[in-house]
Structures are given as C-alpha cells and as structure tokens.
Amino acid sequence: MSLVPGLEHWFILSTLFFAIGLYGVLSRRSAVGVLIGVELMLNSTALNFVIFNRYLATPFLDGAVMMIFVIAVAAAEAVLAMAIFVQIFRSRHSVDISTMTEMRY
Amino acid sequence: MDAGFAYAWLVPALPLLSFAIVGLFIAPRSRQAAGLVATASVLAATVIAVIIAAQYYVAFPSGGDAIIAWSFAWLEYAPGLTATIGVLLDPISVLLLVVVTVVSLLVHIYSLGYMADDPGSGRYFTFLNLFTFSMLGLVVAPNILQMFICWELVGVSSFLLIGYYYQKPSAVAASKKAFIVTRFADVFFLIGILLLGYQGFQVAATVGVPDGMQVFDFLFLTAPSTVGALGDASLLTIAMVLVFIGAAGKSAMFPLHIWLPDAMEGPTPVSALIHAATMVVAGIYLVARLFPAFAGSADALSVAMIVGAFTCLFAAVIACTQNDIKRVLAFSTLSQLGYMMFALGVATLASPLGYAASLFHLFTHAFFKALLFLGAGAVIHAVHSNSIWEMGGLARRMPVTHVTFLIATLAIAGLPPLAGFFSKDLILAAALVNHHPVVFAVGLLVAALTAFYMGRIYIVAFLGKARSDSAEKAHEASPVMLAPLLILAVLSLGAGFIPVTEFVGLPSDSGHDHHGPAWLPYVATAAGLAGLLIAWVIYRRPTEGEAEATGWRVVLQRQFYSNEVYLFVTKRIIFPFVSAPIAWFDRHVVDGAVNLTGNLTRWSGIVLSRLQTGQLQTYATWFVGGVVVIGLLFWWWVR
Amino acid sequence: MGGPVTWLVILPLITALAILAVSSNRTHVFRWVALVGTGLHLLLTGFVTWQYWVQASRDGATTGDGLFTKLYLVERVPWFESLGIQYLVGVDGVSVAMIILTSIVIFCGVLVSWHVVERAKEFFALLLILVTGVFGVFVSFDLFLFFIFYELAVLPMYLLIGIWGTGPKEYSAMKLTIMLMASSALILVGILALHHGAPVPTFDLTQLAQHSYPLAFQSWVFPVIFIGFGVIGALYPFHTWSPDGHASAPTAVSMLHAGVLMKLGGYGALRVGIYLLPEGAKEWALVFMILTTINILYGALAAIRQKDLKYFTAYSSVSHCGFVLFGLVALNSIGIQGAVIQMFSHGIMTALFFALIGMVYGRTHTRMIPEMGGLGVRIPWLAACFYIGGLASLGLPGLFGFVAESHVFLGGFFGNPWIDTTLTRTLTIIATLSIVVTAVYVLRGLGTVFQGPLDEARFGHLTDATLTERLGSGILVAVLAIGGLVPFLFLDLISPSLVPFVERLGDALIRLGVL
C-alpha cells in the first residue's frame, strides 16, 4: 500500500473543495461568504487542471497554463465582486444577500 | 316542342318585369301609377294565358302532351345535374295558368279600389306582382327545382303580404307564423327533392336520361322507368311522403294548417288571391304534378287521402263556430283543400277520376272562394269589422255584394247548377268509385257542414237587422271593386260547365267509371240543402250572446287548441330548452373553455413567477439542480 | 413594373401610405383618398377579372387543367431561393371570385364608414393594410407568401377593434387575435410539414401539388391544417372569437371581417388542405362533417336567443360559415362549388348586415333588439335592405344564398365514395333543418326591429339612409340579387378552376360526365 497519492486522491480532494465551495455558495448569507465559496470552487477547478495535466497529459503543459488563467480570472472576479460589495455596503450598510430581494417575481 | 307556345314565357315574365319596375322606380313616386302598371301587366299576362289555353285545349281537347315551351340552363350543379328555368305546358299547368292570371287580375282590379286610401299601396302592388310572377313560375315549372324556387318565392310573397300592415303586431306575428310553418314543411320538401335528385341521378346513370331532359324534370321523375327504379330502391314512398309534407305545409293540411287562419291578417284581396284561390292550392298542384310518382306508392297516396279527409272534416267543424267572417272562410278553404287532397289520394293511375275531380274542384273553388273573400272584403270595407255579429241586414244596403256572395255561398254549398256542385259531386263519386266508403261519408258530412257554416255567415251577415252602427251606415262598394265580384259570380255560376275533367285526363286512364252512382247528385244536393236549412233554423233569429262560445264550443272555437300546442312546443320547449341552453352553452362552456385556457396560461405564469424569489441562493439552487437534471437526462436518455 | 396582380395587392398599401401622408387635421381628405383608392381597386379587379376571362377562354380552359391548377397572370420572382421560397402570385377562378368579393366589400366598407371621425386617418390606413393582406392571401401561390399575407390580414384587427370598437373591446380584440394567431400556429406547422415532406423542398403550391404525400403523413397534417383554417372559418367549437369580435368591432371592420376574413378559412382549407392532402381529407371528412353540421344548426339556434343585433348576425355567420366548411368536406364537385359560392354570397350578405347594423346603431344608439320596434316606418331603405339580406340568409331563391345553400345540400346529400352515404345524408338532413331555424331567427329579429308599433318618443326623429349609405348598401343588395338571378355567370367563372381540386380527390361525380 503506497502512500503516494494518485489521481483519484487528488481528484477527490479537488471535488471536496468544490463541494465545500458549492455548499458555501448555497448557504452563506453574507455576499463575501458566497464569494469565498465561489473562489474555493474556482480553485478546485484550477487544481483539477493541474492534476489532469500531471496524470493524463504529461508531456504538455496545457493544464498548468489553464490553471494560471483560472487564478487570474478568479482574482479579477473577486476584485470586481468586492468592488460591488463595497458600493452596496455604502448604501445598505450590509452585504447580506438574503435581504436583497427588491426585484423578484 | 311546339314553336307555337314559345311566347309562353311572357306570362310569368310580365309580372316579374312589372315587379322590378314598379318596385324600384314607380312605387316610391306614385302609388296610383304603381297600381295601374301592376294591373296592366297582369292584364297582359291574363290575355296571353287565355290565348295559350284556347290554343292548347283546341289542340289537345282531351288530355295532351307536355310541351316544354321554353327553357334554359340556369344553374349547373354538375354535368348532368342542371336546374333549368323553363315553361312547361301541359293540361294542368295551362289550367292553372288561366286560374292564376284571371283571379290575380281580378284581385288587382279589386285592390285598386280596396287599397285606394292606403298610403303604402305602391308596396302592396309590388308584392302582389311578385306573388303573381312566383305563382305563375310555379305553375309552369318544368322541373322540381324551379317548383321549389317559386314555391319559396310564393311563400315570401305571402309573408310580405300578410305582414303588409307591419305596424300591427298581430299581422306581423301572422306573417312570421305563415312563413315559418310553411318553411318547416319545405324542409321535408327539400329533403324529398334531394332524395329524388340523388336517386334520379343514380337512375339516370344506369338507365340514361331521355334527350333534352334533366334529372330534376317532372317528365323524368314521373316517367314509368324512373318510378319503377325508385320503387325498387324502396325509397319512393319516403321521397313521396317527404314531398307530400311540403305540399301539406303549403296547402295547410292538418297539422300544418295553423298558419292559414292567422294569415287572414293580411288585406282581404290578398286572402282571396293567395290564401284561397292560388297559393294554397300549390300543394294540391304539386301532388297532381307528381301524381304518376305518387301513384307508384300506395302508401304515399293513402297518407294524402287520410290527411286530406281529416283536414276536410276538422276544418269544417271549426268553421261552424268562428265569428270572424274571414276566419270562417279560411277554415272553409282548409276544408275544401282537404277535399282536393283526398280526391287525389283516392285516385289511382288506372282509375284517375279523383285526379281530374281534384283539379276540377281546384278550378271552381278558385272562383267561388275568391268571390267569397272579395265579397267579405267589400263587407269589411264597409263595416270596418270582421265579426259577423257586428254585421247584419247588409242585403239591403249592399245589394250587388249580397247577390254575388249568395251565389258563391250556394256554389260552395254544392247546389246545382253552380260550379261547386259539379266538382264536389265528382270528388264524392271518385271516393265511391275507388271504394273508400269512409272517405265518402266524410265528404258527404262535410258537404252538409259546409252548407251549414256558409249559410250561417250569410244569414247572420246579410239578413236580419243591423247589429252595429257601422253596419247601419254601410254602403255599397265602388264599381272598381264590384266589377271583379260580378265577373267572379258569373264564373262561379258557369265554371261547372267547362269540361275541365276532359282536359286534364291522364293517358293511363283505363276508362273506369267516370261517374258515381246515379243517386249521388241527389244525396249530395240534399246534404247541402240540409245544411242550409239547419243554418236557417238556428240563425234566422240569432240570440244575444251567440258570439260568446260556451262549453264544448270553446274547444271548437279555439280550433282544438292546435295553436296552443304549437306555441307550447316553440315558446315553451324549443326556445327555452334547446335554443337558450345552446346560447348558454356557447357563452359559458365553449367560450368558457377559451377563457379558461387564457386564465390557465396566466395562472401558470403567476405560479412560475413565484420561482423568481429574488433570492440569489434560490437561483443558484435551481442552477445546480439544472445541471443535475441535465446530467441525469443524459444518463437516462443517451446511455 | 409589376403585373396587375401585384398592383392588386399593393394598391391598398399605397392608398394606406397616401392616407398616412395626409396631414391629420384634414379629416375629410382621408375618406376621399380611401374611396378613390378602393374605387381604383375595384376597376383593377375588373381588369384582372377580364384578363383572366380572356386568357382562360383563349386557353379553352373551360374544362380546367386536369390535376393541376392553371394559373393566370402569374408573376414569379425568386426570394429566398435556397429555401424554395419565391414571390409567386397569380389567379385562378376561385381567387378571382374572392378578389371581387373583397373589392366590393372594402369599397362599400369605406362608403359606410364615411363618418368615422375619431382618428380617421389611422382607421382607414389600417383597414387598407388589412385589405392588402387579404388580397395577398387570395393571389399567392407560394405558401410562405400566403402565410405572410394571412397573418397580415389578421393582425390589424387587434387595433381596429381595440381602438375603434365598442363594448368590451379590449377583451374581444385580444380574444380574436389570440385565437386566430393560435390557429395560424397550426397552419404554420402544417405548411412546414408540407414543405419538408415534399421530395424537393419548396413552398410553391403548384409544385407541391405534383407530389402525393404518404397516407400516414396526410392523416395527421390534414386535420392540423383544416382546424388551423377552420378557426378563422368559425369551425365549431373554435368559433367563439367571432361573436365577441364582431360585436365589438366598428362597422367597416365587422363587414370586412365577417365578409372576407372568415372566408380565408374556407379558402385556405380548400387551397391548401383539400388540394394538397386529398387522402387526409377523405379520412377526416366525416369528423369535420359532423362538426360543421353542428356549426350550422348550433349557430342558428344560438342566434335565436341573441338580443344584440351584432351577436345575432355573428351567430348567423357561424351558421353560414358552417355551410362553407360543410360543402368542402362533402368532397365532391357540387359541395366544393357550393362552398365557394357560399363564401362569396355570405361575404356580401354579412357585409350588408353589418353595414346596416352600423347604420341603425348610428341612428338609434342601441343594438338591443327588444328595445327597438317599428323602425320600418322611419327608415324604410334600411329596413328593405335588411329584409333582403335576411331573406338571402334564409336561402330565398332569387338571391345568392339559395344558390350556395342548394349546392351545399345537394353536395352533402350526394356524398362521396369514401364515407357511408347514409351518414352524409343523415348529416345533410340535419343541416337542412337550419333553414327553418334561420327563418325563425331572421324573421323574429327583423320583425321586432322593423315591424310593430313605433316608439315615437324615442325613434320618431330617425332619418333614412344618406347618399353614401344608400350607395354602400345598394351595391351589396344588387350583388346579392344579381348573383341570385344569374348564378351561371358566377359559376362559369369558378367552376373550371374547381376541376383540379375534385380531380385530385378522384370524384365519381365528375367521372359521370357523360350525363
């Protein structure tokens, strides 16, 4: 029984990240919490790319490059989201998304 | 085809032309001119008709060929199925041509006086022309479709003329009733035509059609080969009964008689022309026209006989109790039409005495009944009332009318040597000759009843003392009205001597007995005299309150409640239980379904919109759910 | 540029644009422009009819052209070529008849709408756009084009009723539009199925006709198309848009709608349904015959109970339009011929009715039958016209209605080889009962309105028809009478063009031509 983690283990880890992130997205009332959940999900996908590259497409670096892009995009998304949160916080003094139901039906 | 009669189309065409011209151009401007032009056109038509009759009967003195004097294809339904418009001359159509033109002419002339004060008389003469045209078209129809077309047109003319006083609710109601009841019968006629047309077409497809004939032509339909083929298909009886129902509607046979008494709401000359002399005999004419086909089915003829005999008795009984002079005459007409109908019913191809008798009676009846109506019209014009109990003693004040009315009364009562005697005698003879004793007995009884009720109104209206102020002040009608009365009186006196039965003989006649037993004229005359005598005894000194019927006579006066039955069926059953539910059903169920669809759509929109809670996490859940569902769908469907 | 048929279609559009170009405050100008435009249109219709007549008789086309419709005055321009869509217009006898009908109705419609004041400009413009659509339908032989025109003819109705209507106009307008559009959805399905079912995908009707679709295909497409067109033809139970719509619509719109638009249903069912899918028609004829029989009687019976003159006429239209569809599904030459005649005669008749109702309403300010009475004294012209229309509607010989109804009855009674004739005959007999019911409601309705004593206080001041009104109603009455007196003229026009329809059905009656 080898202790070296294989594809399955890494994939289970990333999936766990993803699931935790998704749980966060669906359950947190604070927008920041939701955003952190999303970031977690994005990171799990980034991890995925690296794993798959490492185990399934060894000679190339496509997955790794993709990971870098994902991180960059996630950062951009986070920045923009935080900017919007700040703007909202200024007017509402809260970023509780469960109260943001001005528009519905 | 005899070129000598090619001009015959002028007879119906003249009134038609006059109808169009008078209706469109003359009547709106001058009602006097309208009357004169209308009358002139009918005069011309009469002259031509009489010339045709003379020519024709001289050429064929004892039953002759049918001549298509003129025709053209009017409406081609399909190759081989064409409605032609044409003029058919045969003994009975020529006979009817004369009757219709003469009576119509006299009524036109009479109306010139009768309607002189009516501001709407332009319209009146227009309609009268329309009627004359339609009736003539009906008479000369060479095929059953033209018959139907003119049949409808006389119906509508009758409707228009009955409702002439259109501000009078009773006249409006009567006109509607007349139209709708006859229309109801016409449906059966129409179905009969469809059946005849269809079967005729089948026959034509197998047997072939003689040259120059169409499927709808009477000559084709009554040809022995066609009748035989129809009989084989066992549809002859059905078709003939259907046609008979149509005829019964027009001729007001029981139980479709209810429109005729009400139709007396129209101007009296109209009653004389349409509802006594001409239109109502269209049904008789139709049966006579199709007689060879009817004769192919004993059942159909029996129906005609039974209905005719029953109507004959039924109407006569009612006539005895009516107080309105025109209603009495109307029921009398019904009764006489019953005579004609059962006369046709008792006839057979081999022994067609009833056929000739029926047409003979049609001929004589036209004159004396028109005379009665016109006389009644003169009286009503003078007294301003229809009730015989407001008349009385008119014999002195209106001598000419009195004499002519008396002649007509005696004629209808069947006293020799007046016209009615000969024709009624012949009908009774026909019943005997063809072994229908019950029908004969009914005929004889009705002969007595006829004499009784005619005697009743004559005695009450003309003899005794005046029973109202207006009767007191009544005076003789104008000459223009009296002239037709006199002419008709002459015809009522002499028409019996015209050998109509000779003219209209059927070729199939196997020379059976053409006269009843020798005792028949005496018995018939005795019956008539008895009726008159009873009337004299009862009404010589009429008691006060006679007008008010009591006890069983109420039933009679209310015409056995036949109107009420109809009203009940239409107003209480069809309108509220058929029509109203359909209207309701349409609004609430059919339309409700449409609205329901709309509302359901809207409602589902509302329900779906509740999914849009505004909660981001609801949305996210749906999103993830969508992913799962699509994944599952892939797994299920594509795998 | 453009042939006469194209001009026929775009002339109303040009007129509409001309009206829109006129300044809004010159009210009296619009109606003159509209009248001149429709008058020119009437002339153009005459020209097209004449051309058709000349060319058809030069071809000796009195016997028709066998299986395929022979078109005249054809104009063919490629459009979306790769999809088999083209601009294909032309006329055959049936189209010519329908064009004449439309021209007459719109001309009279303009005449009787002479006094529309509120937003008259938009009114006439929309009316003429609608007419463009109607003409387009009658002359297009490309299904794509046909469908475009079909919807163009239906949609302006929403605004016409919604803006100028009376009563619950928004509701009626919406119901009418949505029901008709839903039905056109079915037509669309059918058209696309026909298109892709053909070996060479095309929308050209004359080419589609050369292909016989497989039976399974026909048996589902035919009902889709027939019901699709049936809705606008007031097929039971899809007719309920019609009473509300007609009741709410302004006069000219009711005239056009009941008079012409409802005929699109019969026309389309014949042109697309029965012509392209004869086998489907045979399979479904009995079902639709039952429905149309219900139509005929049901409409008539419902009309008896109506109090509002417009509902009264609308239900009568339901009944009469039933005759159109009934004649069609009789599937023989007589019935189909009858259906076409009924389309024409009912178009004229009902246009006349609605025109007169408009005139009466304009005077009495009520349409409730029980409130009126004895009006014949004050408005004899209107009464006379109304009675003539009424008599035509109850099928009086001598007027056009009889010609049509007798055809339809004969057609139904003669039946066809594909349905048990006992059934068709029974249904026909049931349908004939309607002539009594029609007589009942027509005479009751008209009798109440025009006969009987007059309420002097309320209606004593009424005046008879004005010149434009007389002209408008007079033309319609004249057409009814001419059609009834000399029907052979009309039959000569249409019957050669009906041969292909019947030939495709393989009708036994035609085969008996030796008679």
Place this chain on the structure above:
Amino acid sequence: MYYLPELVIVAAGFFVLISDLFMPKHHRKYLPPLSLGAAAIAIGLLLANVNVAAEYLGGRFVISPLTTWFKIIFLLGGAFTVLLTWNSKRFERITAPGEFFSILLFTQVGMMCLISSTDLASLYISLELSTIPLFALAAWKRGDKYSGEAGIKYVLYGALASALLLYGFGLLYASSGSLDLRVVGDTFTATPLAWIALALVISGVGFKLTLTPFHFWAADVYQGAPTPVTAYLSVASKAAGLAFMFQIFFGMFGAQLAEWQWLIAALATASMTVGNLIAIIQRNIKRFMAFSSISQAGYLIMGFIGPYPEGAPAMLFYMLIFAFTNMAVFGVIMWYDDETGRTDINDYHGLSKTNPVLALVMLLALFSLAGVPPMAGFVGKFFLFSIAAKAGMHWLVAVAAINSTISLFYYLRIVRAMYIETPTEGQRRLPVSPVMQTTLAVTTAGVIFLGVIPLFYNLIERHLTDWLRWFAGW
C-alpha cells in the same frame, strides 16, 4: 491581418480609457463618437473581408465567414448601445463615460475572440472577458439600490456559473488530455464523467444565453441594470452566448449533435414556455423584456436541432434580426426612461397620441419580436422553425408557434397601453434627440427590411456554405 478589427477595438478601448484620464471634462462628449467610430471601422473591415478564412497563432485563432458574421453582430450590438447612451441626459450624469465605453469595448473584444478561439483556454478567457466587465456595467448606477442589487446578483451568479463551467472544462480536459476543441470532440466517449462534464458546460452556455433553468439571473439583472446595459446584455451578450454555444455544439460536439436533439428541444421548450408564461404577468417593461428575451433564446436554439449544421445560417440571421429588433425596443424604452424616468408598462398609456412615431416604432419592433409578418422577426423565426420541422420535430414547431401566440398576447399588452388606453392627464409630446431618431430609424429599417429583402439571408447563407461544407467533411 484579418484580426485587425480586434486590434482596432482593443486600441480604441485603451485610447478611450486613457484619454478619459487626461481629457478635460467637457471633451468627454467625444468619447461616444470615438467608440462608435472604432466599431464602425471594425465593422467596415469585417465586411470588407467577410468571406475570408484564415488561421493565426498556430490555429488557436481562426477567422471564417461564421466568425466574421458573429463579430458584425457583436459590434452592431455594441454600436447601438453606444448610440443609446450618447446624448442621454439621465445616463450622462451617473457615469464615468471613459470607463463605461472602454469596458464596453473590452467586452466586445472578448466576444470577438470567443468565436474565433479554438481551444478551451482562450475560449474561457474570452468568455470571461466578455462577461466579467458586464458585472461592473450592471452595477454602474452608483447608489441606486436596484443597480447595486443587479450587480451583486450578476457577479455572484456569474462567478458560480463560471466555476461550474470550468469544472466541466476540467473534466473534458481529463477525458481527452487536450484543450483543443476538435480533439476534445473527437475523443469524446460516452462515459458518466463525460455526461457530468457536458451538463456543467451546458449550464455555462445556458447562463450566458439565458436558457431555462439557468436564466434566473436575467430578470433581476435586466431590471436593475441601467437601460443601455440591459440592451447590451440582451443583444450582444446573448449573441456571445450563441457564439459560445456554436463553439461547444458545432465546434466541439458537432459529431454527437444529432443524438442530443431531445436535449436541445427540451431546453428550447422550457426556455420559451417559462419565459413566455412569466412575461405575461410582468409590470416593469425591462423585466418584461428579460423574460421576452429568455423565450427568444428558446426559439433561437431550435436551430441546433437536426443532424445538419444547416441551422447555422438561420440562427445567425435570427440573431442579426434580433439585434435590430431588440435595439429598437430598447431604444424606445431608453428614450422614455430618459425623458420620464418611468419603466412600467402602464406608463406607456397613450404614447400613440403623444408620440405617434415612437409608438409605431415600438409597435413594429414588438410585432417583429412576436414573429408577425411581414416583420423581420417572422422570417427569422420561420427559418428556425423550418429547421425543427426538417428534423421531423413537428411537435416542437407547434410548441414554438403556440408560444409565439402567447408572446403576442403580452406584446399586445404594450400595444394596448400605447394605442388603446388614453394618456394620463397632462401628458405631452416628448422630445426625441437626433441621435435617438437616427438609432431608431436604422433599427426600424432593419426590422422592416431584413426579412423582406432576401439579400442578407442569402449573403449569410452563401458565406456559411463553405464553412458548412468544411463542417460536414469534418
């Protein structure tokens, strides 16, 4: 240099952004024409080389007639949006115009690259480039609670969608070992993992194209975002969604597409039905237009049905028509919002009396959306339905046509408000700026003539024929 249009837009974007920093405030009015000019130049360049195929970056960036037409549609959407904001009183006060226009231009670049890219990496990057800036645009009205709410919902929902999509991409990468679209498609095998990957990718497409059940964000964002942004979202962003779907369905899984008809039919049915049904009861016209465009997306993807890529021209054509039509509608909404600040359907009462021409524009555009002949929308829809009918999905045609009828019902509600209802008291004729007049004239001309004149469709079809042939051979 067939990628010049992208360069022009990028350059313009940066130029706008930088010049805004240094430019005096009163010169900012030149920014819209500048952006417009860039878009116009790019459209001109694209049109000049419309029938060209080329590859760059070792096949990572392809130019084909398909991509060119898509880019034209994106740029049209962008240009119309710029036109809507130009001269807008209300919008000018609340924007930083430099950033606004540069962001707009950058999203355009993202969209243009989206359709040209051939591997998952560039596809993802360009997708995000066309999406993320829109989050900012949606929240553009600072201090406006609706705009803020729209922004936060959009950004979080978008991020979630992006994460799920990316996870799907990752799985696809795992199954093929390559990021190249063709390779992924070619090596596609039907394993449960692949189904999950596909479901995730489709959810990403659904988010961008607002397909049910991934449409939920649309209503709130459309309602809350500034009107021109809503217009942009509904036209250009939707076109980008379509482009993305082209890339996935045609570019990647073209070979498998025939087996997935049922999925497309289900998505189309769900989208149009849900969109239409909810639209019926809407009161706010922008929210209403959101549901309307959800249903339009449903019609749109009917073009993917069938074993042939023949739906491509029909879809492109419909998208082109939709760009014109929806921009005409939003033009009127924008103008009315600008003049009165009102966006309720009831606020349009009596518009036909006060501003008949604008009411007419609105009427024609709405009819076009409803698919009423002879408007362009009808022709476009007809072609799409024809694709479904060709594949034998007559029931879907029926569903779609009935849905069109339902949609007509609610479009007529607006028509009714404008034409049948009477104007509220004191309502007067509102002025229309020349720019708005031009915009509406152009879009209305498109609405009327695109369908009647066969030129455009025939052009698109002819240009795509080669592409189709290539696709079929592939």
